[in-house]
Amino acid sequence: MNDEKQFLSKRQVAALLNLSIYTIDSWVSQRREIPFIRMGRRVLFDLRDVRAWIENNKVNPD
Numbered sequence: 001m002n003d004e005k006q007f008l009s010k011r012q013v014a015a016l017l018n019l020s021i022y023t024i025d026s027w028v029s030q031r032r033e034i035p036f037i038r039m040g041r042r043v044l045f046d047l048r049d050v051r052a053w054i055e056n057n058k059v060n061p062d
Contacts, residue, residue: 006047007037013045017054 008016010024013034017024027033028043035049 007044008047008050010043010045013050016050 010021010028013019014021014024028036034045034053037044037046
């Protein structure tokens with residue numbers, strides 16, 4: 001089992017979610033939406049957190 005975490009940059013998350021980097025920057029500055037990790041000036045996202053966020057925001061029609 002591979003326990004190694006995969007981290008994504010803001011640019012990668014923006015591309016994955018088809019959002020602008022501006023939107024990702026806004027979410028980070030407001031500390032909302034997707035959990036992130038700050039390493040000095042760098043902001044990274046755990047791929048598992050991004051996938052969980054996508055699943056938690058899925059809307060199923062009734």
